[in-house]
Structure formats: C-alpha cells, structure tokens
Amino acid sequence: EPEVTQTPSHQVTQMGQEVILRCVPISNHLYFYWYRQILGQKVEFLVSFYNNEISEKSEIFDDQFSVERPDGSNFTLKIRSTKLEDSAMYFCASTVLAGGAYNEQFFGPGTRLTVL
C-alpha cells in the first residue's frame, strides 16, 4: 500500500543552521501539508501546498520557512536559520485533492528535528 515517506527520521543541527526536511507524498496526490508537534504540545498546521504554490499557511510559517516541490516526487520544508524553538517533530501529509468533498490526509512517520 502506498505510503508517505520522510527523511531523515532524526535531524540534529546547530542553532542558525539551515535544514531541509524531505517528504515523498503518495504519487497520485496533489495536495501536500506540513504539520509540526513540539514535545508535549498539539500537532499544529504549518502550510498547505497545491499546484506549485502555497494555498494556506499558519502564523507559525514565517519568513524563515519555505516549501518547495523541486521535482515530481519530493516535497521539502526548509528552515533557513534554525532556532531552539524549532525543535519538534515535523509531519508531512498528502491527499488526493482538497476543497469541497472530504479527502483523507495520509501522514508520514515524521522527522524529529533537534536544534542545539
């Protein structure tokens, strides 16, 4: 059964460094998401992406964050200059389509980002 995959599973970085988290959504899906979960807190929506552009973003998704679909399979989240408070589990999700009728979101296993 097709799955969303994410790499790496754990990323450790120094404060101020750039990180790129990678996701491979399910192949026929068109809508992509990033969520994050700071330890002990709720899973929070960061951004959604459709047709090569951001369709919605949260207040968390500031200028330090960017998303890209560099090729036909990968979907990336870049944090330009990491802060201690960026330490969290980052989840990628994808769905066939959004808007109107319901479509299930399928999640990846997450990347644990630790900023030192």
Add this chain to the structure above:
Amino acid sequence: AQTVTQSQPEMSVQEAETVTLSCTYDTSENNYYLFWYKQPPSRQMILVIRQEAYKQQNATENRFSVNFQKAAKSFSLKISDSQLGDTAMYFCAFMKPDSGAQKLVFGQGTRLTINP
C-alpha cells in the same frame, strides 16, 4: 478559530477491556468533520474513524465507535475488546471541509497503553 481539547494525557487498560477517550471542540461552524487518528510508536498517524457533523448516527468501524454529541461539542472514541496493537497515541482532530486547504486542527493527544 477552532480548538480541540483532549483532557486525558494518558490512559491504561487491560487487554479485552473497553476504553473511552474523550475529546471536546469549539467551533461556530455547522458543517465540519471530526476524526480520530492513531499513531503507534515510531509509526505513521493513521485514520481510525471519521464523523460528518451533519450525520446524527454515530460512526462505527469494527471495534471502534464514536459518541458524537453536537450540541455539547463532544466527540469521544470507544474501543471495545481492546488489543495490544491498540497501544498508541490517539489524536482527535477537526476539519472544515469547504476550506480550500482542508487543514486539520488537532488535540493534544492521549497516550493509550493496553496491558496484557
């Protein structure tokens, strides 16, 4: 803005027992979806069950059922005949279906342990 609250951080029951996980939410919307997601240790979040707000009948999926109380804004998950494989983090989530991105709003999660 919508909020989702899970008041039970952890629960533990014996195998074969029935367990109920609580979830409350706050919204001014009339049309929405509610979900329970399961996240086994080190695995993807997977959808357990969903409920459309316009449906009065409670959703059921095998051993999993919900008690949806729209007026009270309550959405609990009942797991009958619990199994060791039900051990996981369980997240309650809300979604507006007519918003373009269909982002999910999550609760804090309940860590459920099934003991042999």
